[in-house]
Amino acid sequence: ILNVEQSPQSLHVQEGDSTNFTCSFPSSNFYALHWYRWETAKSPEALFVMTLNGDEKKKGRISATLNTKEGYSYLYIKGSQPEDSATYLCAFPNNDMRFGAGTRLTVKP
Amino acid sequence: EAGVVQSPRYKIIEKKQPVAFWCNPISGHNTLYWYRQNLGQGPELLIRYENEEAVDDSQLPKDRFSAERLKGVDSTLKIQPAELGDSAVYLCASSSPTGEGTEAFFGQGTRLTVV
Numbered sequence: 001i002l003n004v005e006q007s008p009q010s011l012h013v014q015e016g017d018s019t020n021f022t023c024s025f026p027s028s029n030f031y032a033l034h035w036y037r038w039e040t041a042k043s044p045e046a047l048f049v050m051t052l053n054g055d056e057k058k059k060g061r062i063s064a065t066l067n068t069k070e071g072y073s074y075l076y077i078k079g080s081q082p083e084d085s086a087t088y089l090c091a092f093p094n095n096d097m098r099f100g101a102g103t104r105l106t107v108k109p
Numbered sequence: 110e111a112g113v114v115q116s117p118r119y120k121i122i123e124k125k126q127p128v129a130f131w132c133n134p135i136s137g138h139n140t141l142y143w144y145r146q147n148l149g150q151g152p153e154l155l156i157r158y159e160n161e162e163a164v165d166d167s168q169l170p171k172d173r174f175s176a177e178r179l180k181g182v183d184s185t186l187k188i189q190p191a192e193l194g195d196s197a198v199y200l201c202a203s204s205s206p207t208g209e210g211t212e213a214f215f216g217q218g219t220r221l222t223v224v
Contacts, residue, residue: 006151034212034213036212042217043112043113043200043214043215043216043217043218044152044200044202044215045215046212046213046214049211049212087151089151089152091213093204093211096142096154096157096165097142097154097157097202097204097213098154099144099151099152099153099154100151101150101151102150102151104149
């Protein structure tokens with residue numbers, strides 16, 4: 001079982017601020033990493049599937065990078081909006097799709 | 110295409126009572142997961158199925174929890190008897206067998222409150 005850590009645990013930003021958070025994992029035996037967004041009262045939804053060292057993926061104002069050699073992935077949100085408020089989770093399919101504890105983001109208008 | 114369907118959405122029961130949750134995965138998805146999410150924490154994997162076979166149930170508290178996936182499609186998760194500490198959101202997810210990078214698709218979850 002991989003030891004996955006996400007930081008920070010929670011984050012409060014103002015509308016328009018850019019922000020980022022981290023998913024850390026053991027660099028050995030890496031296969032793939034998933035980022036999910038979980039909004040209150042909704043289902044978790046996949047944002048990105050990342051497999052290659054140096055991967056950088058983007059969806060609108062949200063992007064993610066991957067460094068498998070040092071064992072981390074960053075998720076960036078540019079110009080945060082209140083609708084970005086959610087819990088952001090990373091998970092590993094070769095770890096039985098186990099999740100980190102998540103980063104709870106609150107964007108204040 | 111219909112997503113993962115879970116029922117009920119909410120359940121309130123008294124401690125020591127039994128409770129069951131139902132999940133219908135996306136058609137064609139062989140892998141099915143049950144997770145439990147406690148407030149302020151990430152989803153905790155309880156059990157993973159490949160078709161009808163439970164391939165990882167190491168996190169399932171077997172003294173009171175049970176699960177089944179008959180015919181490799183729908184699944185039920187049961188708690189008997191429920192304890193106060195079982196109050197949580199129970200999530201079901203499914204994924205297709207094509208490629209390790211394929212993401213999981215989640216149902217909306219069942220929020221269980223044990224009083």
